[in-house]
Amino acid sequence: MVDDAQVPAVPARLSLTRLFLELAMYKEALSVLTGIIMTDDQEVEAWYLEGWCFMLMGEDAKEKEIKVEDISWDELARDARDCLETCRHVSSTPPPIILDSYLSAASRNSTPP
Numbered sequence: 001m002v003d004d005a006q007v008p009a010v011p012a013r014l015s016l017t018r019l020f021l022e023l024a025m026y027k028e029a030l031s032v033l034t035g036i037i038m039t040d041d042q043e044v045e046a047w048y049l050e051g052w053c054f055m056l057m058g059e060d061a062k063e064k065e066i067k068v069e070d071i072s073w074d075e076l077a078r079d080a081r082d083c084l085e086t087c088r089h090v091s092s093t094p095p096p097i098i099l100d101s102y103l104s105a106a107s108r109n110s111t112p113p
Contacts (some may be wrong), residue, residue: 010036010043017049021056026068029053044091051083 008016013032020029030053036046058076061068068076 007035010040010046014045014049017046017053021049021053024056024060026053026057042090044087047083047087047090051080051087054080054083 007013013036017029017032017036020026020032030050033046033050033053036043037050040046054076057068058073058080061071061076062073067073071079
């Protein structure tokens with residue numbers, strides 16, 4: 001097990017996650033986010049980024065007409081919706097408009113905005 005002093009702080013890991021997402025390194029992003037959420041399941045940005053990651057994976061899968069690790073684009077969209085709903089519940093501030101738009105689209109099982 002890694003000593004806590006060796007694990008970067010949450011803000012550094014969130015920054016790393018955003019870089020992974022920009023580079024379409026979704027597995028790596030999810031790995032970092034899982035660690036953050038296991039440490040603090042009230043970390044709003046981690047839930048938001050996890051939802052965003054699933055959304056990007058779903059869009060990629062739909063565009064290429066493929067499954068990602070045997071998961072279809074609509075299942076990824078549902079996972080994204082679940083993460084974003086958790087983000088909404090954990091957050092003490094109102095969600096951004098894009099989050100509301102995405103949640104509405106995901107609940108209708110259509111393409112996100």
